[in-house]
Amino acid sequence: MQQSTNIWFELGQLLKQLVLELTGMPWLASLAQTLLGIVGIFAVVMLAALILVYLERKVCAWMQMRVGPNRLGPFGIFQSVADALKLLTKEDIRPAQVSGKMWALAPVLMFMVVIITYAVIPFDAGVIFADLNIGIFFFVAVSAQTTLPLLMAGWSSNNKYSLVGGMRTVAQMISYEIPLVFSILGVVMITGSMKMSDIVKAQESIWFIVTQPVAFVVFVIAATAECNRAPFDLVEAESELVAGPFVEYSGMRFAYFFLAEYASLVASSCIAATLFLGGWHGPWLPGWIWFFLKVSAMIFLFMWFRWTFPRIRVDQLMAFGWKFLLPLSVANIIVTGVGLWLFFPLS
Amino acid sequence: MEVNTEKQSQQDLPALSPLAQLLGTDSVILTTVEQVLGWAQTHSFWPLTSGLACCALEMMATGAGRFDLARFGYEVFRPSPRHADVLIVAGTLTWKMAPPLVRLYEQMPENKWVIAMGSCAIGGGPFVDSYSVVPGVDKLLPVDVYIPGCPPRPEALIHGMLTLKEKVMAAKKRGGKP
Numbered sequence: 313m314q315q316s317t318n319i320w321f322e323l324g325q326l327l328k329q330l331v332l333e334l335t336g337m338p339w340l341a342s343l344a345q346t347l348l349g350i351v352g353i354f355a356v357v358m359l360a361a362l363i364l365v366y367l368e369r370k371v372c373a374w375m376q377m378r379v380g381p382n383r384l385g386p387f388g389i390f391q392s393v394a395d396a397l398k399l400l401t402k403e404d405i406r407p408a409q410v411s412g413k414m415w416a417l418a419p420v421l422m423f424m425v426v427i428i429t430y431a432v433i434p435f436d437a438g439v440i441f442a443d444l445n446i447g448i449f450f451f452v453a454v455s456a457q458t459t460l461p462l463l464m465a466g467w468s469s470n471n472k473y474s475l476v477g478g479m480r481t482v483a484q485m486i487s488y489e490i491p492l493v494f495s496i497l498g499v500v501m502i503t504g505s506m507k508m509s510d511i512v513k514a515q516e517s518i519w520f521i522v523t524q525p526v527a528f529v530v531f532v533i534a535a536t537a538e539c540n541r542a543p544f545d546l547v548e549a550e551s552e553l554v555a556g557p558f559v560e561y562s563g564m565r566f567a568y569f570f571l572a573e574y575a576s577l578v579a580s581s582c583i584a585a586t587l588f589l590g591g592w593h594g595p596w597l598p599g600w601i602w603f604f605l606k607v608s609a610m611i612f613l614f615m616w617f618r619w620t621f622p623r624i625r626v627d628q629l630m631a632f633g634w635k636f637l638l639p640l641s642v643a644n645i646i647v648t649g650v651g652l653w654l655f656f657p658l659s
Numbered sequence: 660m661e662v663n664t665e666k667q668s669q670q671d672l673p674a675l676s677p678l679a680q681l682l683g684t685d686s687v688i689l690t691t692v693e694q695v696l697g698w699a700q701t702h703s704f705w706p707l708t709s710g711l712a713c714c715a716l717e718m719m720a721t722g723a724g725r726f727d728l729a730r731f732g733y734e735v736f737r738p739s740p741r742h743a744d745v746l747i748v749a750g751t752l753t754w755k756m757a758p759p760l761v762r763l764y765e766q767m768p769e770n771k772w773v774i775a776m777g778s779c780a781i782g783g784g785p786f787v788d789s790y791s792v793v794p795g796v797d798k799l800l801p802v803d804v805y806i807p808g809c810p811p812r813p814e815a816l817i818h819g820m821l822t823l824k825e826k827v828m829a830a831k832k833r834g835g836k837p
Contacts, residue, residue: 397699403769555739562741
């Protein structure tokens with residue numbers, strides 16, 4: 313966009329220039345730039361998912377005073393490569409009772425929905441696929457759609473465990489999406505814009521985690537529930553519902569869900585870093601490295617939750633969402649409004 | 660160069676393929692798809708969470724901190740048979756439990772293996788004369804690896820899984836079925 317000096321933005325511009333010089337067709341140049349963005353996002357998501365599967369097992373091992381995978385390559389870094397290859401070779405079982413198209417479509421849809429949310433994530437100044445003026449609203453609206461593929465998977469599997477799992481997704485999403493949106497609203501009120509780049513620019517002097525600590529806590533809790541991670545992983549609660557909506561999926565179909573789960577974890581961490589940790593802002597280092605560090609810290613926080621807290625019951629989850637998080641986030645909005653009215657009466 | 664020729668003459672190697680002759684054997688890794696897939700499969704056995712009796716407690720201990728099955732990448736105990744690779748029959752199998760266990764085995768997708776853990780799973784153990792105990796799960800399932808013991812120690816289970824890995828890799832190198 314403007315005054316961007318980072319290499320990723322320059323790379324995109326270089327490609328655009330190159331195609332323009334070679335073909336002389338502006339539409340082809342912008343098409344090439346768009347495709348580069350899509351390929352870049354796919355590369356980021358796939359790599360992140362592969363690395364996170366390994367990292368999750370390592371972090372889990374450290375928290376439980378174990379060693380974790382260490383046989384494949386140095387420190388076992390090729391463990392998730394072996395897992396992915398193995399899942400590719402597994403037999404593709406399609407049970408007789410499933411309702412075909414819905415069942416086959418659910419994993420693909422799940423992955424697509426998560427990928428779409430990456431369109432509005434600002435990785436660095438100017439490095440954002442689509443800087444919509446309703447950016448954060450777009451993210452919330454699209455990421456809430458992860459409910460539908462899970463419900464589709466649960467219902468079309470024709471299995472009692474998966475159906476209960478699918479229904480739980482919906483119940484969980486309704487009770488956690490509202491506090492999530494309300495916690496974001498505090499940030500939007502201060503910024504006065506839903507555009508992602510504006511939200512990051514507003515944090516040049518002070519991060520919103522300082523001015524909106526309550527909103528940050530509510531957001532992190534609600535995002536944990538939205539990613540279906542422990543202590544809120546009631547959707548695939550192993551001890552009650554064998555594997556929730558994923559019960560009947562084998563091999564690569566299951567791997568798609570796995571991939572989407574980690575991709576949505578990365579997306580939620582990116583949004584947390586953008587809204588509350590100042591996005592790409594930071595001294596000395598280039599912006600994208602700062603963003604990477606902040607996202608890594610958020611991912612570690614989510615993993616820390618997962619291996620520290622036990623799974624809670626479904627009624628406790630509902631009560632916590634509706635009776636505690638929702639009033640807290642509404643109170644945060646009121647306090648933020650009063651504060652804005654007191655200190656910035658005219659803006 | 661000299662060392663290489665010496666080695667080849669000593670070991671009486673089979674004739675190299677044209678590709679290997681062209682590229683040389685010491686600079687390029689030549690392998691088959693089967694072996695790569697075998698490498699992947701043998702390094703990520705995901706066992707099914709299925710404990711029948713006291714051997715299951717040793718199986719749990721294997722996953723915990725002191726023995727740490729995770730080092731080999733085998734700690735992903737999957738609750739659903741659709742995601743699992745290895746069925747560890749850990750404990751006494753009764754005739755009443757036999758149909759569900761066989762069903763669980765049938766629900767697992769292909770490239771699946773069975774490990775019989777402990778005396779009861781191998782041959783009925785101390786209950787071999789009982790009217791209710793299956794005298795060895797190999798009456799019902801194709802067992803790949805037998806782990807003796809009553810119950811086997813966690814080290815024995817780890818050794819059993821590594822033996823399974825060697826068995827699968829040997830079959831992949833030979834080019835047949837395990």
